[in-house]
Amino acid sequence: LAHGPDVYVEEPADLRAQVVARLRAAADLVRSAG
Amino acid sequence: MSAAERSSASGAREQVGRLLTLVPYLHAKGAGAVRLDEAARDLGVPERQLVKDLRVLFLCGLPGGYPDDLIDVDIDALVDPDGDRVIRVSNADYLARPLRLTPTEATAVIVALRALRSGAVSDETREVVDRALAKLEQAAAEGAAAGEPARVDPGEDAVDPELARLRVTLERAVARRRQVRLRYWVPSRDEESERIVDPRGVVSHRGVDYLDAWCHSAEAPRSFRLDRIAAAQVLDTPVATPPAEPRDLTEGFFTQADDVLVVTLRLAPEARWVTEYYSPVAVRPLDDGGVEVDLQVADRRWLVRLLMRLAPYARVVSHPEFTETFAGTIADALNLYGEDA
Numbered sequence: 001l002a003h004g005p006d007v008y009v010e011e012p013a014d015l016r017a018q019v020v021a022r023l024r025a026a027a028d029l030v031r032s033a034g
Numbered sequence: 035m036s037a038a039e040r041s042s043a044s045g046a047r048e049q050v051g052r053l054l055t056l057v058p059y060l061h062a063k064g065a066g067a068v069r070l071d072e073a074a075r076d077l078g079v080p081e082r083q084l085v086k087d088l089r090v091l092f093l094c095g096l097p098g099g100y101p102d103d104l105i106d107v108d109i110d111a112l113v114d115p116d117g118d119r120v121i122r123v124s125n126a127d128y129l130a131r132p133l134r135l136t137p138t139e140a141t142a143v144i145v146a147l148r149a150l151r152s153g154a155v156s157d158e159t160r161e162v163v164d165r166a167l168a169k170l171e172q173a174a175a176e177g178a179a180a181g182e183p184a185r186v187d188p189g190e191d192a193v194d195p196e197l198a199r200l201r202v203t204l205e206r207a208v209a210r211r212r213q214v215r216l217r218y219w220v221p222s223r224d225e226e227s228e229r230i231v232d233p234r235g236v237v238s239h240r241g242v243d244y245l246d247a248w249c250h251s252a253e254a255p256r257s258f259r260l261d262r263i264a265a266a267q268v269l270d271t272p273v274a275t276p277p278a279e280p281r282d283l284t285e286g287f288f289t290q291a292d293d294v295l296v297v298t299l300r301l302a303p304e305a306r307w308v309t310e311y312y313s314p315v316a317v318r319p320l321d322d323g324g325v326e327v328d329l330q331v332a333d334r335r336w337l338v339r340l341l342m343r344l345a346p347y348a349r350v351v352s353h354p355e356f357t358e359t360f361a362g363t364i365a366d367a368l369n370l371y372g373e374d375a
Contacts, residue, residue, distance in 0.1 A: 004367050027364045029346045
């Protein structure tokens with residue numbers, strides 16, 4: 001995650017899903033706070 | 035530290051040294067057998083100073099601090115005009131016993147000495163440490179109930195030999211006032227850079243060694259973590275900047291002179307480790323178990339990387355521009371997965 005858009009997780013799928021879920025949660029947090 | 039404080043600290047150190055000599059000396063002489071003037075002469079200190087030292091000794095003793103725990107000194111006999119000026123010390127018999135370390139204490143000292151030996155640059159230091167280690171290990175082995183030698187080996191990797199060599203190379207460059215060409219990994223950009231620096235010294239902060247130097251690429255002083263230096267070539271070129279002492283990191287890595295921004299973050303409990311891993315300016319607990327923390331930030335990109343690493347357990351409170359950058363980075367990352375922020 002620290003690498004942001006510089007790193008893309010292809011496999012395994014469950015890790016990719018975790019990354020997306022955390023990014024989505026972070027986006028929601030920033031939006032709700034701002 | 036002011037000159038007065040330095041003098042006071044130095045005086046205290048000398049006094050502790052004298053006290054550690056004084057008690058065995060008095061024991062060796064026997065109870066009630068030493069006159070003040072004789073002791074002052076033997077110990078090489080003025081009588082007035084010796085009385086001052088004995089007044090401090092009066093406050094020393096075993097943990098607990100009750101009167102029976104403390105060393106007793108008959109001060110009246112020394113300062114009263116009718117006193118016989120004979121030093122009488124009692125309740126200090128335990129100081130005559132040889133020092134005994136528990137296995138845990140001995141292990142801690144041995145590990146510390148081995149770490150010191152690994153990092154020692156001079157042969158003289160190594161010899162002194164080796165002698166102390168041999169004595170301690172012998173004593174620990176003799177004291178072990180099972181008769182097992184109590185050797186403690188932190189392993190070859192306790193101190194990276196390459197780092198130790200690099201440190202020696204850089205310290206020599208400092209001493210010879212030669213420039214150094216560095217290949218250095220910059221974590222905030224995740225890239226390796228090459229630069230010429232004027233080395234000023236190797237300093238340690240929280241167990242990490244840094245080369246403090248004037249960087250000709252940045253045209254500013256910079257600190258380089260030794261474990262991020264990929265290569266260091268000492269050049270024949272003399273340093274081009276005036277001599278300067280390396281930075282004093284005892285008060286922390288950041289100083290007032292740095293271009294440092296204090297940023298307030300709100301951290302969920304999952305991200306509380308930040309308060310222990312970094313050195314925050316302030317930490318304020320929140321009702322939900324999280325914390326609000328003020329962090330010094332010298333590199334904006336570092337902060338965004340930290341926020342990404344902590345996502346979704348951290349957000350910026352104080353500086354809206356970071357929130358915008360952070361939100362933009364999240365959106366870019368989500369786009370990779372075909373998601374909109």
